[in-house]
Amino acid sequence: MGAQRVKIAVCIKRVPDMDVRFKIAGDGASLDETGVKFDLNDFDAWAVEAALQIKDKAGQGEVVAISLGPTQVQETIRKALSMGADRGVHLQADRIPFDGFSIASALATELKDGGYDLIFFGKLSPDSSNGVTGPMVAEILGLPCVTAISKLDISDGRGTAKRELEGAQEIVEFPLPAVLTIDEGLNTARYPSLKGIMAAKKKPLEIKPATLNTPQVTIEKLELPQDRAAGRIVGEGSAAVPELIRLLQTEAKVL
Amino acid sequence: MANIFAFAEARGGELRKVALENVTAARKLADATGGEVHALLVGGPGIASKAEQLGQHGADVVLVCEHDGFTQYNPEATTAVAAERMQSGGYRAAVFSTSAQGRDLAPRIAARLGVGLVTDVTAVELNGDKVVVKHPMNIGKVMATVSMSGTPALVALRPNTYAPAQNAKAGRVENVAPIGDPSTARVVVKELIQGGKGKLDLAEAPVIVAGGRGLKAAENFKLVEELADAFGNAAVGATRAVTDDGWRPHSDQIGQTGRLVSPELYIAVGISGAVQHLAGMRTSKTIVAINKDKDAPIFKVADYGIVGDVFEIVPALTAAVREARKGH
Numbered sequence: 315m316g317a318q319r320v321k322i323a324v325c326i327k328r329v330p331d332m333d334v335r336f337k338i339a340g341d342g343a344s345l346d347e348t349g350v351k352f353d354l355n356d357f358d359a360w361a362v363e364a365a366l367q368i369k370d371k372a373g374q375g376e377v378v379a380i381s382l383g384p385t386q387v388q389e390t391i392r393k394a395l396s397m398g399a400d401r402g403v404h405l406q407a408d409r410i411p412f413d414g415f416s417i418a419s420a421l422a423t424e425l426k427d428g429g430y431d432l433i434f435f436g437k438l439s440p441d442s443s444n445g446v447t448g449p450m451v452a453e454i455l456g457l458p459c460v461t462a463i464s465k466l467d468i469s470d471g472r473g474t475a476k477r478e479l480e481g482a483q484e485i486v487e488f489p490l491p492a493v494l495t496i497d498e499g500l501n502t503a504r505y506p507s508l509k510g511i512m513a514a515k516k517k518p519l520e521i522k523p524a525t526l527n528t529p530q531v532t533i534e535k536l537e538l539p540q541d542r543a544a545g546r547i548v549g550e551g552s553a554a555v556p557e558l559i560r561l562l563q564t565e566a567k568v569l
Numbered sequence: 570m571a572n573i574f575a576f577a578e579a580r581g582g583e584l585r586k587v588a589l590e591n592v593t594a595a596r597k598l599a600d601a602t603g604g605e606v607h608a609l610l611v612g613g614p615g616i617a618s619k620a621e622q623l624g625q626h627g628a629d630v631v632l633v634c635e636h637d638g639f640t641q642y643n644p645e646a647t648t649a650v651a652a653e654r655m656q657s658g659g660y661r662a663a664v665f666s667t668s669a670q671g672r673d674l675a676p677r678i679a680a681r682l683g684v685g686l687v688t689d690v691t692a693v694e695l696n697g698d699k700v701v702v703k704h705p706m707n708i709g710k711v712m713a714t715v716s717m718s719g720t721p722a723l724v725a726l727r728p729n730t731y732a733p734a735q736n737a738k739a740g741r742v743e744n745v746a747p748i749g750d751p752s753t754a755r756v757v758v759k760e761l762i763q764g765g766k767g768k769l770d771l772a773e774a775p776v777i778v779a780g781g782r783g784l785k786a787a788e789n790f791k792l793v794e795e796l797a798d799a800f801g802n803a804a805v806g807a808t809r810a811v812t813d814d815g816w817r818p819h820s821d822q823i824g825q826t827g828r829l830v831s832p833e834l835y836i837a838v839g840i841s842g843a844v845q846h847l848a849g850m851r852t853s854k855t856i857v858a859i860n861k862d863k864d865a866p867i868f869k870v871a872d873y874g875i876v877g878d879v880f881e882i883v884p885a886l887t888a889a890v891r892e893a894r895k896g897h
Binding site: 332333335415418440458482529531536561 | 580581641642644645648668669670672673675676677679680681683684685686687688689701704705706707708709710711712713714715716717718719722755756757758759760761762763764768769770771772773775776804812819820822825826827828833834844845848851854855856857863868869870871872873874875876877878881882884885886889890893894
């Protein structure tokens with residue numbers, strides 16, 4: 315692409331560490347965040363990495379990390395800045411809404427006049443586990459969109475991507491500007507270097523209120539599903555195989 | 570009375586199993602209110618021949634949109650035709666799948682209509698003027714009950730949650746014209762690379778045999794493949810450690826960042842059971858674990874475990890399964 319300037323937005327989310335026992339808050343419809351650690355969503359880290367690689371290849375440009383939520387999301391934006399993003403935008407909201415359309419509308423308002431060549435999202439976040447925000451933003455902005463990308467090539471104002479399907483893949487072509495959501499396998503996200511972390515502290519981070527519309531999708535209740543009942547050890551070594559076969563046939567009835 | 574819309578997902582000219590799941594779920598919703606199920610089938614020339622199956626599973630009307638420009642998945646033109654039908658049809662709810670195609674398409678349609686969407690839905694019902702769904706969150710550790718107020722409410726079902734059920738209805742075919750020329754869409758699928766011929770997909774296989782680091786090397790995955798082959802109806806999965814090491818493609822990965830599966834039978838071979846892996850398979854109906862470490866977390870979720878050397882146990886199990894399935 316030579317020395318063509320690219321401008322890329324990466325929409326990122328602060329998500330809780332999943333390796334914990336979650337607790338439900340007093341309202342019965344949200345999680346108690348006490349003691350829970352948060353970090354940049356894995357898929358979003360791969361999206362940041364993809365944006366940085368495209369900017370590096372182009373030789374010049376700007377990568378903007380955007381996140382919606384409470385003040386703490388600024389830590390998440392700083393992480394993207396420490397990886398190499400140039401500046402951040404924090405869209406302030408008391409909490410991150412569950413309604414993806416509400417989030418998408420607020421992000422689209424911010425992105426609309428940004429002049430971005432590419433807008434990246436992670437494929438989904440494991441907390442709300444909906445994976446709708448990227449394509450919704452594309453639709454609101456009237457932009458081409460390719461989801462769940464595991465391979466990407468951008469040149470001369472066009473892109474080619476590989477999408478992961480169930481047991482198959484698609485090769486997809488699209489013009490820029492476009493919205494892309496990133497799947498695992500596209501890249502390995504870089505760790506912020508010490509130098510990157512120091513530099514991130516001085517990078518601009520703009521703070522503005524999020525314009526959220528009325529949600530049409532509301533969590534009424536959260537519950538902690540019962541753990542699976544502990545099973546049994548049928549035996550040791552291949553001597554246990556006949557008993558396992560018997561159980562699969564007569565008890566589980568799956569053979 | 571409320572009519573329900575179902576998206577009949579197809580790929581490469583064939584209906585996908587999730588199309589029948591969507592119609593089955595839509596039928597249940599429509600029956601609760603005495604309404605009709607309208608299934609939309611979009612594809613290249615010849616796709617109309619698939620309409621009959623949709624009628625057999627409960628579609629009163631099959632809206633067929635056939636065009637050269639739909640031979641490959643066409644996200645923009647499909648969005649246009651689906652959104653137009655949903656706007657004019659007065660549907661109470663619209664049922665999609667949380668498949669790669671459903672995840673791509675349903676959010677676009679929802680945004681175009683300005684309505685809400687919940688994906689990875691494991692149960693859906695109509696409740697007064699709301700559509701109420703169950704939606705697992707936080708890698709399945711939290712279950713949300715979500716109410717949806719938009720009309721239509723868009724839901725994308727978790728695959729394998731609603732088993733396709735025969736429930737024959739008229740399946741009256743109505744041809745639907747594309748909106749504009751589908752061949753001029755900006756996003757173009759140039760090529761569909763299908764997996765191995767006759768190879769079952771993880772989302773559709775009743776049995777999954779998955780391997781982890783305990784297999785020690787890529788070439789030892791043949792033990793897993795042979796066990797899957799013995800079942801005759803099994804797909805092969807893997808842990809993230811294994812796909813990160815390139816032993817298997819990323820599309821085989823089961824877990825938090827990969828595929829969420831719930832087969833009838835899940836056999837974990839040499840898998841310790843990291844929380845990220847359990848997230849992808851804990852809703853399987855029966856889980857079998859084979860691992861040398863009796864304290865491995867996988868045994869906490871497994872219905873049946875065998876402790877020991879996978880290189881000794883798996884070939885014996887493969888032979889025993891072949892024997893048990895003789896005559897199938």
